[in-house]
Structures are given as structure tokens and as C-alpha cells.
Amino acid sequence: MSALTKIAEGQTAITGIGQTAYTKESGRTVMSLCAEASMKAIEDAGLERGDIDGLISFTMDTNSDHDLQSAIGLPLVRWTAKAPFGGEGAYATFQLAAAAIESGQASNVLIFRAFNERSEARFGQPNFNPKAMPRDYHRSLGLVTPGQVYAMWHKPFLDARGMTSEDLGLLVVQMRAWAANNPDAWFYGRPITLEDHQRSRWIVKPVLRLYDFCQETDGGVAFVVSRLDQARAQGQNSGRPVVRVLGAQQAWPLGESMMYNYYKPNLTYAEDTEVVAKALWEQTGLSPAEIDVSTIYDNFSPSIPISYEGYGLCKRGEVRDAIRAGELGPGGSTPVNTNGGLIGEAYLHGLNNAAECVRQMRGTSANQIEDAKIALCAGRQCGMVLARE
16 A cells, blocks of 8 residues: 555544644743643643654744754654745645655654744835745735735726625625634734724735734644554543544646745636545545534635635635635634634644634634534645544
């Protein structure tokens, strides 16, 4: 049996999650945040530092694998890897962890991400980097912030679906309703109305208002991914449900970019997302109808309807109706971002959304979905399906 076949059968599990407080002014080094989240994940998995033999993060991460190894005292690391960029590629880290474990290169892999992205280095600020010009010619015309980039990229989709700023506002209201009941969320206890959203100032008119943006966060989050047989043994000892990784996929069609996809010929649907989704459903043998709860990478509010539709949680062209019916929010039939997402909880390049999926599978979410057994962690160019045993 090939390693690929074994990965497809879901022979890995997430055994530990850890996170710091999510703030706007941590007053700490990024490495200390990374170390705290990592140690919490190891402890949550019921492991010792000597059990961790793999390290995975993003190419954008400023925390060195070896510096983290020294900071928390890992005796021996046998596997390191980096997923492309960050954000939309967040769940590729779990695909790399599964590859390491299934091939016998590691037994317990630590995935980590931390930054001071509010107090120290604000990712969303204008940035002109001449080295990026071959990938993004529009920078020379002043298109220099993520908000500008995503507004230009997403507007054709919104127009094709007849979606307005009010529709995005209804969506944000639903995300903020989840966050308002999550003690870890930045917007805990602070729901908003559609009127609040519409009164928030334009940042990139006519697409993005202030409340359509994700958070800028200081903090860290980490996971331990282990062999399934080991996770089952630990689960028997702890009495905690095993959270199995049923599948993880990436897709980078020719001409794809992490951010600058407005050069593609057809922006009225998400080619990358639909390719990821098709591969996930084939790998897991599931269908979108079997998903109980989802988290969708939401650096900007339009990212949610694009991926919601791309993963088949509704038919093409029906996402506006789902939003207007409140299907993604509390009491809806397809709950999305029950932690509040990156808009309402925190922005940890999507990995805090993965932590929420684990909590949903464990039954410990602040907004627990009753009898949830299958969870989807959705990004544009990668995705993951988890199951509760």
C-alpha cells in the first residue's frame, strides 16, 4: 500500500492545540508567543518535548525552526518543512505533517505560527517591493495593500452573484454574532447590526468597508499531528474524542498566485478552490452535504462566499440567498466560522480557524454545534477535512 493511499485513509490525527491570548499589543517577542502556543499544544497532546520530532510552518513565518527547537528544548528534530506563503495556504501544513508521518519520517509533528501583526509589523500596510513586480504589474500603479488587491480580485465574483455591500454586511453580522459568544475573540460581547456595518467607513470603495477586514493580531497558535493509532491510545487514556485528519489537499492551477489572481481570465468563480474541493471529496469519500461545520479563511468578507460556493456548500449562484437567509450564522443550516473567524476572533493566517474545527470535533467550542462529527477547514488554495471518532 502506497503512502498516498494511507494518507487518503486518514491515518493521522490532531492530538494537541495551543494558543496564546489574541491581543493588539502583546508586549512580548514573537518567539515567546510561538513557544507558549507550542508548549500548550504539546501538553494538550499529553506528550513530552522529546516526543516531538517534526516542525512545520509557513515560508512567511519569521520564527526559525531551529530557534523554536532551542527555545522549547526539543531534543531531536528529524523533519522540517514550510508550506507556501501563509494565509490561503494554511492547511497545507497539515498535508505536510501527514506526508511526514505516513512516510515514517516523523511520529509527532508540531505546526506553529506566531507574530505581532498589530504592534510590530502590520501586514496590511502599503508595501512596494520591486521584487514583486514580475508577479504583480499593478503595483507600479499604486495597488499596494492587500485590501486593494482583494477588492480588485473579488469584485467580478460579487458582481456576477448580484452581491452588494449590504449582503457582505449581513455576512459580517453573522460572523460577529459567533465572535460575540466566544471569550477568546477580539469582538467577544460585541455583536453588530447591518446598520453598524454600513456606517463603517469605506476602505476600498465600492467593495470593502472597515468591518469587511480581518483583525490585525498579536498572538500564536500551534498543533500537534500524530499517528492515528497513537492518537487512539491517547484518547482512551484521556477520554477525549480522537480528531482524525481525513484529508488535506492543495491546488495551484497554472497562473495561480497567493494574492494577485486578478490576472486570471475568469474571476466569476474560484478555479483553485473548486479543484481543492473536488480532490478533498474524492480523497475522503464525502460530499459537501455531510459537513456539519466549516471554517472559511476570511481575511476579507468576500472570501467567505467565494469559498462557500467553491467547496459546494451551496450551488453556484446561490450563495447570496444563503447569506440573506442567515444560513452561515447561529441557527443556520451550514454554520461557518463558529469562532468568529479572522474577522471576529483573530487573524493568525487561518490557523486559529483550524483550532476551532478541532474544538468542534472535541465538543468544546464556545459555539458548539450539536452532534458535529465532520468539519471542513477551507482556504482558497488548500483545504482539510476532520472527523470525530
